[in-house]
Amino acid sequence: MSPASSPLPLSVLDLVPVSSGMDAPAALRETLALAREAEHLGFTRFWVAEHHNMPAVAASVPAVVLAALSQATSTLRLGAGGVMLPNHAPLSVAETYRLLSALAPGRIDLGLGRAPGTDPRTARALRGAAGLTEDAFERQLTDLLAYGTGTFPAGHPFAGITASPVDTAGQPTLFPPLWLLSSSGYGARTAALLGTGLAFAQHINPSVSDAAAALQAYRTTFRPSRTFPEPRTIVAASVVCAPTPEEADELAASLDLMFLRLTRGELAPFPSVAEARAYPYTPHERAQVAAYRARVVVGDPAQVRTRLLDLAERTGADELMLTTLLHDPAARRRSYALVAKALGLRRAARVAV
Structure with missing residues (x-):
């Protein structure tokens, strides 16, 4: 991609990572600093994920983080990536994100998911007796849209x-x-039916063919809406970029140990590279880690650029959303800056939907 061409829109998905040796206030300060840097670099969006009962991340209530970010930025679009809707009452979500829109007019996105964002036991604690079925999610989504737009169906009990x-x-x-x-x-099917945007989590499902198929099905069956007259797609990817491939691989070692801990249900802050290198992996654990690494784009700027452009081309994504989890906040900010430069990103002149 030449500097004169229009760059592929890039965005950030942040989990507010809490590294070992760091506390939550420091992690939140680092997220504010990252958002300001992302705005300066020309990233389009900055979304915050919802996770619970995880000491390695502090983003348990994205709306609180977004309220702070709204006062620390001026052009960046801010959003939940996303609200795990079965954890919440639809009216509460509608009011929360209307209020955020009043704080940052024209800059708020509402990403919605149906996963728990935590383990099953914690999900039960969050949801009480609420079900976790697709039908329950669809009912909640219908109610949320009604509260948000004021268009309740005839006979709705909360009209x-x-x-x-x-x-x-x-x-x-x-x-x-x-x-x-x-x-x-x-x-993808639900987004097409309702005329919403679609964000595919390729960092969770590493199959590019699955992502491409989902995005194609969404585009083919998309029903235009007031907010989205045309289909819009984002593909999220996990990225670690450093000046050399060797340094990128070294930094990504922290991700290896974090993933292994998650698979065993271990609760601990995000590990350092030294902790990861000192861990005595068994052959089985090394195989698990190698499979996980396939989900992550790791390399120097040229390697990362090639892989991200290939991902965008193969899926047809309108935008890529990058999540970079590193123990060192400075290395994390540098990773985003290197990717922005490699893909020719420029400071956005206006806020895009």
Whole structure:
């Protein structure tokens, strides 16, 4: 891609990682610094994920982080990546993201998922007696849309309830654009039916063919909506970029140990490279880690550029969303800066939906 060409839009998915030796306040300060840097570099969006009962990440309530980010940035689109809807009452979500839209008009996205964002036991604690089925998610999604837009179907038991704050004359709608998160075909079908954006989690489902098939099915069956007259797609990828392939591989060692801990249900802060190198992996564990590494784009700027452009071309993604988890916050910021430069990113002149 030449410097004169239009760069592929890039965005950030942040988990507010809590590294070993760091506390949550420091992790949040680093996320604020990363968002400001991402805005300066020209990234389009900065989304915050929802996870619970995980000491390695501090983003248990994305809306709180987004409220802080709204006051630390001015052009960056901010959003949940996403709200795990079965964990929440739809009216509460509608009001929360209307309020965020009032704090940052025209800059808020609402990504929605149906996964728990945690282990089954913690999910039960969050949801009480709420079911975890697809039908339950679809009912919640229908209610959320009704609260957000004020268009309840005839006979709806909650018709007339208004999600505050309300729109006023001359004010753009406070209900943000909806993006459905997906790592399979289900989310793609639902997004097409409702006319929302689609964000595919390729860092969770590493199959590029699955991502390409889901995005194609979404485009083929897409029903235009007021917010999305045309289909819009994001593909999320896990990336570690450093000046040399050797350094990138070294930095990614932290991800290896974190993944292994997650598979065993171990709760601990994000490990350092030294902790990862000192860990005595068994042959079986090394095989597990090698399989996980296949999900991650690791390399120097040229290698990462090649792999990301290939991912965008093979899936037809309109935008890539990068998540970079590293123990050292400075190395994390540098990784995003190297990718931005490698792909010719420039500071955005305006906010894009």
